[in-house]
Amino acid sequence: MKSHTHYLWFNTKQRQEIIDITEHVAGEVEKSGVREGLALVSAMHISASVFVNDHESGLWHDILEWLEGIAPWDPGRYQHNETGEDNAAAHLRSLTVGHEVIVPITAGKLDFGRGSGFSTGNGTARGRSG
Amino acid sequence: MKSHTHYLWFNTKQRQEIIDITEHVAGEVEKSGVREGLALVSAMHISASVFVNDHESGLWHDILEWLEGIAPWDPGRYQHNETGEDNAAAHLRSLTVGHEVIVPITAGKLDFGRGSGFSTGNGTARGRSG
Amino acid sequence: MKSHTHYLWFNTKQRQEIIDITEHVAGEVEKSGVREGLALVSAMHISASVFVNDHESGLWHDILEWLEGIAPWDPGRYQHNETGEDNAAAHLRSLTVGHEVIVPITAGKLDFGRGSGFSTGNGTARGRSG
Numbered sequence: 001m002k003s004h005t006h007y008l009w010f011n012t013k014q015r016q017e018i019i020d021i022t023e024h025v026a027g028e029v030e031k032s033g034v035r036e037g038l039a040l041v042s043a044m045h046i047s048a049s050v051f052v053n054d055h056e057s058g059l060w061h062d063i064l065e066w067l068e069g070i071a072p073w074d075p076g077r078y079q080h081n082e083t084g085e086d087n088a089a090a091h092l093r094s095l096t097v098g099h100e101v102i103v104p105i106t107a108g109k110l111d112f113g114r115g116s117g118f119s120t121g122n123g124t125a126r127g128r129s130g
Numbered sequence: 131m132k133s134h135t136h137y138l139w140f141n142t143k144q145r146q147e148i149i150d151i152t153e154h155v156a157g158e159v160e161k162s163g164v165r166e167g168l169a170l171v172s173a174m175h176i177s178a179s180v181f182v183n184d185h186e187s188g189l190w191h192d193i194l195e196w197l198e199g200i201a202p203w204d205p206g207r208y209q210h211n212e213t214g215e216d217n218a219a220a221h222l223r224s225l226t227v228g229h230e231v232i233v234p235i236t237a238g239k240l241d242f243g244r245g246s247g248f249s250t251g252n253g254t255a256r257g258r259s260g
Numbered sequence: 261m262k263s264h265t266h267y268l269w270f271n272t273k274q275r276q277e278i279i280d281i282t283e284h285v286a287g288e289v290e291k292s293g294v295r296e297g298l299a300l301v302s303a304m305h306i307s308a309s310v311f312v313n314d315h316e317s318g319l320w321h322d323i324l325e326w327l328e329g330i331a332p333w334d335p336g337r338y339q340h341n342e343t344g345e346d347n348a349a350a351h352l353r354s355l356t357v358g359h360e361v362i363v364p365i366t367a368g369k370l371d372f373g374r375g376s377g378f379s380t381g382n383g384t385a386r387g388r389s390g
Contacts, residue, residue, distance in 0.1 A: 001131050001261050003296040005366050036133035038170060040298060042364055044373040046313045052229045053176045058209030059221055066201060066222050071326060079318030088322050091313055095323065095357050096330075097225050099312045102232055102362055104172055106135050113174040131261050166263040168300060182359045183306045183351060188339030192348050193355065196331060200356075227355050232362055234302055236265050243304040 004032030007044070010120065016067070016090070018060045021050075022117035026110055035108045041118055042100035047090035049097040050120045052112060067093045134162030137174070140250065146197070146220070148190045151180075152247035156240055165238045171248055172230035177220035179227040180250045182242060197223045264292030267304070270380065276327070276350070278320045281310075282377035286370055295368045301378055302360035307350035309357040310380045312372060327353045 006028045010019055021041070029039055041050045053059070071092035075081045078088030101118060104111040136158045140149055151171070159169055171180045183189070201222035205211045208218030231248060234241040266288045270279055281301070289299055301310045313319070331352035335341045338348030361378060364371040 001297070005296070005364060005371070036135065037131070038168070038298070040362060040364055042362075042372065046373060046376050051225055053221060053225065054210075056210060056213060058212055059218060062208045062210050062218050063222065063225065070200075070226075070330075078322045080314075080316060080322050082318055083316060088319060091319055092323065092326050095311055095313065098228060098358060100362060102170060102172075102230060104135060104170055111135070112172065113176060116176050166265070167261070168298070181355055183355065184340075186340060186343060188342055189348060189351055192338045192340050193352065196352050200330075228358060232300060232302075232360060234265060234300055241265070242302065243306060246306050 002032065002034050002037070004028065004034070006031075015073075016064055016093075018063065018119050020055050020117055020119050022055075022110075022119075025118050029105055029110055030108070034105050037105045038102055039105055039110060040100060040102045041120075043094070043120065046099070047087050047094055048120060049094045049099065050101045050118060051097050052101050052103065052116050052118055055117050055119070067096070070096050132162060132164050132167070134158065134164065136161075145203075146194055146223075148193065148249050150185050150247055150249050152185075152240075152249075155248050159235055159240055160238070164235050167235045168232055169235055169240060170230060170232045171250075173224070173250065176229070177217050177224055178250060179224045179229065180231045180248060181227050182231050182233065182246050182248055185247050185249070197226070200226050262292060262294050262297070264288065264294070266291075275333075276324055276353075278323065278379050280315050280377055280379050282315075282370075282379075285378050289365055289370055290368070294365050297365045298362055299365055299370060300360060300362045301380075303354070303380065306359070307347050307354055308380060309354045309359065310361045310378060311357050312361050312363065312376050312378055315377050315379070327356070330356050 008021060008024055012019070025039060025041055043050050071089045073089045075086040075088070080088035080091065138151060138154055142149070155169060155171055173180050201219040203219045205216040205218070210218035210221065268281060268284055272279070285299060285301055303310050331349040333349045335346040335348070340348035340351065
């Protein structure tokens, strides 16, 4: 079985941010030489998420605002933050959106619908995806 | 490595609908001849979801109603809908329920608990799963 | 292709409970002899979830409390419970958090960030993961 692992590093500037990593992932799929298989894109940080969706700025705004409703940032409401962290909400948002995505590789290409792409975000600081 | 890809197409009649695709997936697993491996069922549309759960009409009703609470349809509240679409809520619901499911194949069969099955839905128009 | 399947059984004592299964999964990865591949940890019960996150007691408390907001237990509000069950909320929580997790195996080890681990929980009675 062919396999190929690559780590991506990102430095986010804001507490919560979405980054389109589709080109990176497509590039690694090409380097891998895999024709029929699976691409696993997995967050390396538990307050980050990976998801497949539309790269449309209005939707990205909606996602970030919606997550504030799903798990309000409000550090005072979470016991986790008594450890000295303030990011309990980022963990809960990551549980909602998901930790990883796996996409079919068909005929050497990522096989998802037109207009879809991978994104990572919803977290703190550095994320790594392989 | 053995691999087998198949696309399923559905035409939904309502804005939000759940379809049980377990028999389709089980049939493709059988055709694939895979004895030990993984079945990836991935939505081809970013406002659709794939999930494993119970085929019970009361629960399906509950899921659809619950999603209205998770991300209200209300087109006016989302920036995405300024693009001329009205389905921002379907994107957010898909982020919640998930874009794909991967299930073990053990001894040639989908290996999940009794009473479980794949479903797709929560979206607009056509979905494709492979 | 090398493959290795193992079932884990848990008897939970409370209606909703989180169990850290990281050591179990790491042990099975070692037994499998897989050096480069994928570890799929899939719930065998549709009211259970598997997720990757931090083993920190405050966060676990926050997760359980947060899920009560995502889908309140309140049996009277769900049609599913007219079947004689009372766990519709556990199904909805499982749809939110996710049914399975897949993690890269790199150089023979589970490849996720420092401080991450697998957990299962959010359900009723027995869960099985393989």
